[in-house]
Amino acid sequence: MIRPEQMSRVSVTGSKQVLETVIEATHDLNLFHITDYDGSWDGFDPGRSVQGAETAADKLVTVRSLKSILNVDDADAGPTRIVTDEEISEELESIRTTVNQLDDRRQELRQELREIEDRIEAAEPFIELGVDLDLLTGYDTLQVAIGRGDQQSVERAIDSADSLSTYEIFTGSDVLAIFARPTDAASDTALTDVLVGTEFVSVDLPTPITTETDTVTASGDNTVFDSDTKQLSPKEYVRNLEQRRQQLEQKFQEIEEELENERADTAGFLLAAEEKLAIDAEKAEAPLSFATTANAFIAEGWIPSSRYDELRQALAEAVGDHAQVDEIERATFSASGDDHVREDIPAGSGGGGNAGAPAPTAADGGDIDSDARADGGTAVVMDDDEPPTVQDNPGAVKPFEILVQAVNRPSYYEFDPTIILFLTFPAFFGFMIGDLGYGLIYTVIGYFLYTSSRFTDRPAFRSMGGITITAGIFTIIFGILYGEVFGLHLVATYLWEGVVGLSHAPIEKGLSPAGIEWARGWLVVSVLVGVVHLNIAWIFGLFEDIELHGAKDAFLENGSWLLMMNGFWIWVFSDALRPVAPEFIYTTFSAEGVLPLGFNGFPAMEVFTIPGMGAITVPLAIFVLGLVLLAVGEPVEAIEFLNILVNVLSYTRLAAVLLAKAAMAFTVNLLFFGVYVTNAGDGAEWHFGLEKMPQVGEVYHGHEVTDVMFGGLIHGDAATILIGLVVLILGHILVLALGVTSAGLQAVRLEYVEFFNKFYDGGGREYSPFGYEREFTTED
Template sequence: MLRPERMSRVSVTGSKQVMDETIETLHELNLLHVTDYDDAWEGFEPGDPIEGADEASEKLVVVRSLESILGVEEEDAGPTRLVTDDALDEELEGIRQDVNELDERRDELTDELRSVEEKIDTFEPFAKLGIDMDLLTGYDSLSVAVGEGDAEEIRGELREAEDVEAFQVYAEDGAVAVYVYPADDADPAVGDLLVGASFQAYEVPDAEGSPEEYISELRHRKQQLEGKLDTVEDELEDIRLDVAGFLLAAEETLSIEVQKSEAPLTFATTDNAFVAEGWLPTTEFVELADALETAVGDHVEVEELERAEYDGEGHVAGREPVEGGGGGVGEPTAADGGETATDGGTEKRKAADGGPASVASGTSSETRSDGGAVTMGGGEPPVIQKNSGAVKPFEALVEVINRPKYSEFDPTLFVFLTFPAFFGFMIGDLGYGILYMLLGGWLASSFDSDVIRSLGGVGLWAGGFTALFGILYGEIFGLHLISTYLWEGALGMGGSPMHKGLQPVYGDYAILWLVLSLLAGVLHLTIGWILDFIENLSHGFMDALTESGSWLLMMFGLWAWIFSGANGSAPSVLVGPESVFAGNPLPLGFTGLPAIDLFTIPGLGPFSAWLVVFLAGLVLLATADLIEVVEFLNVLVNVLSYTRLAAVLLAKAGMAFVVNLLFFGVYVDSHGAWHFGLSGMPTIPQGQSTVMYHGHEVTDVMFGGLMHGGIAMLLVGILILVIGHALVLVLGITSAGLQSVRLEYVEFFGKFYEGGGRAFEPFGYERKYTTED
C-alpha cells in the first residue's frame, strides 16, 4: 500500500510483417502503457498510421458531432451490440443526413424566432404610446424622437431651449415621444436638445400603421415558429431514441479502430522492423509474453528491460537484473556485432552515450558499456496505486493534490487512518454520523463517476467515526440520550466515558482535548518526517539525517522541553499536579517530563538537555540548507495548528447546544450540569433558590424552551430545530471536513509528499457498448 505497484519496462521487437497482429494482441491484453518513441535512435523513425486511420478518425468526428446534436448520454446505450463496417458506412451516413437536415432546419427556425422576438421587443415601446408608426417619421419641418425618459425633465429642457419654437411630448408607461418645431433658421437634433434630461432614444423602425397590430402579427408568427420548432425537436428526439445505442457503440468501435491504427506513431521503426516499449506491472510480464508468443510465434521478441527502482528525485537508483534478457519470446538470432533481425535483415543503432551499440529488430534494448539498457524516453514509470477496497476511496482525496510519483510513498493509507478519525472526533454525534453515512452510501451507489463514488466511500468512513465518537460522547443530535439510556441506564456507569467539555462541569475535558490535539500533531508530523527520512536514505544516511532527521530532533527537543516545564513558562495544563494527565480529568499521574537541566545561564535560567536536542537538529538543518533555518519555528507552529481539532469540536458542540437550547430549553443543577427540558421545564417558586426536578436539584433555568411556550412557539421551535441541525450538519462538512483536509495537505503532506505521478494508461479499451461476438 505504501508503494505503487512494481513496474517493469518491456520491449516488443519484431518484423513489420507481424506488426498488425502484434498491435491487435497488445490491444486485447490492455496491459502495456506504451512509451512514445522520442526519435533519438539513429536509423529509426516513428511509424506511420495503419491504412484507414484517417477514414476512421473522420467517422469518429461525425459520430461525436451527431451525439452532441442529439444530446446522447451514457444511459441511452441499451444492450451491447456488434457494429459492422457496413453499418458504419451505410447506417451512419443515413443518420448523418437526417440529423443534419433537421439540425439545419432547427437553426433556421431558431434564428428566425430570435429575430421575431427582437422585433417584438423593439415595437413594444411604440405600442405603449399608441401612435401609428407613419406619424413618427417623414416630416420636413418637425424633428421627432422616441425613447425612454422623464417627461417632465424633457419638457423643462425644451422650454429653455432657444432653438425650439414649439414642442409636444407624449408619455405613457415610461415611453416618451417628442415632437419639436425648431425656431427660424435652426435645425437642432432632438437628442442634442435633451442632453440635460433623462432620455434614451430608440431607433424608429421603418414601418407603417398601428404598432399594436404589428406586434399582434409578430406574436402570431412567433407562435407558428415555436410550433414548427417543437415539431423539429420532437423529430430529433425520436431519432435520438432510435439511434443513441448505435452511436455510442459506433463511437466505441471507431475509438478502438483509431487507437489501433495510430499505435505505430509511438513505435520506433525501420523499413523492415519495429520496436515498441512501455511499462506494465511486473507480475503481468509473463502473461504479455505468452500471449504474444501464441499470437505471432517467434516473429517477435519480448524483453523485460528493467524493474524500476527510483530515488526521491525520480532518478534510477537500482535496476533489478533480469535473467536472460527478461525471458523474452524468441531467441537472439546472432551474437556478433550486428544481430540478425527477425525478418532476416540486420539493423544497427548507436547508443545514447555515443558508443556503438548493436541492436537488431530481434532484440529491443541497446547495450551500454556499463551493461545497462538505452531505452526510449518517458521519464518515471506510470503509477498504479495498491490500495485495498476500504482504503481505495481515499485515493480521491490524495489526487486532489496529485497522484503520487513512482518514487514516493503513497499517503492514501495514512489519510484513511487519520482523516475519518479527525472528522469523527470533531463532530462526535451519533445522529449526524448516521446522516453522513446515509449521504455517503447514496453518493457511492447512485453515481457512475469514480470521483463521486470515492467521495461517497470517504463519507461512509467519516460518518462511521462520527457515530462511534457520538456513542463515546453519549450524544445524538446534541442530546445526551445515549449517555442516559446506554452508559447510565444499561451499563450502570456514571455517564458517558468521554465529554466534549462544553459544559462548565466538564470543562477539564475541553483542556484535555486541546492537549491531546497537540500530541496528535506531534505523532502525525513524526510519521510524515519519518517517511521523508526513509525516502532520503536513497541519497545517503547523512542526507536523510540533515534533511529529515533534523526536523524530528527539533520537534522532539522543543516539545519535550515544553512538557518538562519550559523553565516554568509552560501552561499548568501540560505539567504539574494540575495537568490534564495528573487527574484533571485523566488520573494517569503524569506531571511532565524531567527537565534535565545541564547548567544555568545568568539572566535566562537553566539550560535543559532537551534544548540541546533541539539545537542539534537546528545545526543539522543548517548544514543541509541554510535558508531553511528561517523556518525552524515550524516545529512549534505546525503542532499548534492541530489545536483546531479541539476548537472545531467545541464550536460544533456549541452550535448544536444552542439549537436544542432554543427548542427544548435548559436548566442547571446544583453541580453545574446542564439538562435539556425534554419532558418539561421546572419552575422555581418565588423566594426559593432551588427546586427538585427529575432527581436533580435545579438552581437556574437558562432558557424556558420554545416547545413549552404554546402551539405558535412550538411551530416556530420546530422550524428552528430542523433548520438549525441541518445547518450544523452542513457546516460539519465545511468546517470539520476542510480542517481535517488542511491538516493532511498542509501539515502532513508538506513533510514528504510532492505528487506528480503519471496515471497508468494501458494500450487497450474497456468495452462498454459493443461486443466482439
C-alpha cells in the same frame, strides 16, 4: 500500499509483418503503457499510422458531433452489441443527414424565436404610450422623436428653442413620444438638435413582421403584413408577434420530438460506433510511438512487474517467434532515478528473451537483432522516462486517492500517503463533529454518491462518496462515545447511563462549566495528535532520503527535525516546566484526569545546570542536538526551527472546531427546547428541557434547578412552536453543512499543509495503458 505498484520497463521488438497483430494483442491486454519514441536513435524513425487511421478519425468526429446534437449519454446505451465497419458506413451517413437537417431547422427556429422575443420586448413600452405605430412616423410638417428621458428637461429645452413653434409630448411607461412643428426657417433635424444635451435617449420603432415561410395576421388570414400594408396599434403588433411566437414554439417542439425519437432510435448505435471507432483509431495511431526501420519495429514502455509474464505469453500466442519481448529494467523505489537504483535485467535471463521461442529469427528476411539493435546490444531506445504511478491501495482505501491527487499524483519513487489519509482524515473529521445523528446523515449521503447509477461514469463523485461514508462512520463512532445525537445527550442518557450504568458518556465535549476540564483536555489531545502525525511525516521523509541521498544526509535533513520536535515536546510535558506550565497539561491523563491513563508528565531528567540559564535536561539537550544537526545539514532551514512549535499547535484547531460545532448545535437546541441549570459556579450543569421547562428552585430528575438560561420556543404557544420548528430544522441543516466546510476543510488542511509538506512532492505520471475497457461493444 505505502509504495506504488512496481513497474518494469519492457521492449517489444518484431518484424513489421506482424506489427498489426502485435498491436491487436497488446491492445486487448490493456496493459502496456507505451513510451513515445523521440527520434534520437540513428537508423530509426517514428512509425506511421496504420492504413485507415484518417478514415476512422473522421468518422469518430462525426459520431461525437451527432452525440452532442442528440444529447446522447451513457445511460442510453442499452445492451452491448457487435458493430461492424460495414454497419457504420451504411448507417452513419443516413443518421448524419437526418440529424443535421433537423438541427439546422431547429437553429433557424431558435434564431427566429429570439428575434420575436426581442421585438416583443422592444414594443411593450409603446403599448402604454397609446399611439398607433403608423402615427409615429411619416410626417411632412411635423418632426417626431421617440425615446427615454426626463420629460421636464425635454420641455424646458423645447420651450427655449427658436426653431420649434409648437409641440406635444405623449408619455407611456418610460417612453416619450415628442411631436414638434418646426418654424419655416428650421432645418430637417431641428427637434433632434434641440434634444442634444438633454436627458433623452432615442429608441427605435418596433420593426415590421416579415417571414419567408409562415404568415399570420390579426384577423387570422394568410396575408403577410408590414408597415406598408397593415396599420397596427402597439397592442395589435405585440399580439401578432405572440401569435407568431406560438406557431414557432409549436414547430420547435415538433423538431425537438423528432430529434428525441432519433436519439431513442440511434443512441445505442452511436455509443457503440464511437467506442469501436475510438478503438480503431487508437490502434491505427499506435505505431506513431514506435521506433521503426524498413523491416522492424521496437515498442517500449512500462507494465506492472507482476504482469510481465502475461504480456510475454499473450504475444507468444499471437505471433510466435516473430516478436521478442525483453524486460529491460525493474524500477526500484528511489527518488533519484539514477541507474544504480534500477534493477537491470540481463539478456537471456528469466526476465527477458524471446516471446516463446528459443532464439530470435529472421521473420521478414532480415535478422531482428541486427536490424533493431543499433546501440551496441542494448534494447533501450526510448527516452529515459520515469515509470508511471499505479497507486496500489485496497478497496476501502482507494477513494482517498482523490485527496492525494488533488495535490498531485505521487511520484513513482515516493511513499503514497493515501493509507495515512484513510486512517487520519476520517478520524479528525469524526472527532470534530462527533454526533450520531449527523454521522448517519453523512453516511447516507456518501452511500448515495457511491452507489447511485447517475455517478457510474463519474469516478470523482464515487470517490467522494466513499470518503463521506468513512467520515460518517467515524462521526457515528465518536457520536456514540460523546453520547450525542443532533446535539442532544440522548445516547448518554439511554445507553451509557441507562444500559451500561455509567454516570456520563465515556468522553464529553466540555461545553458546560462542570465539563470545562474536557475542553482543556482536548487541547492537550490535539497537540499529541499533531506530534504523532508529524512524526509519521518526518519518518516517511527520512526513509525517502535514505534511498535518495544516503543515511547521513537523511538524518541531517529529517532526523534533525525528529530530534527537535520530540525533544521539545517531551521537555514541555516534563516536570522541568511544571512550575510555569498550565496544570491541565499534566492532569489530563493523570489517574484523576478526564482521560485517566495514569500519566502525570515526564520526569525532568536534569543533566546539569548552567548558572543564569537554568537546568539542561535530556529532552532539551536532544532538541539542541537536532538544531545543530539541522544547521550543519541545511543551514537555511535552521531559521525555521520554530516550526516544531507552530506546526504542532496548528493541530489545536481540532479542539477548536469540536467546541465550535458543539456550541452551534447547543445553541439550536437551546432555542427550541430551552436550557435549565443545576448546581452553580464551576460545577454548573446544563440540561435541555426536553419534557418541560422546570422553574428555579424546583427539583427535577433529582437535581435542584438553579437557573433557566432560556425557556425554549417549544414551551410557548402554537406560533412560537412553529417558529421553533423552523429554527430547529434550519439550524441543524446549517450545522450539518458547516461540518463539511469547517471540519472537512480543517482536516484536509492539516493533511496538506502540516503533513504533506514534510515529505511529499508529487509529480508522478498517470499509468495510461494501451487498450480500451469496452462498455458498449463486444467482439463475441
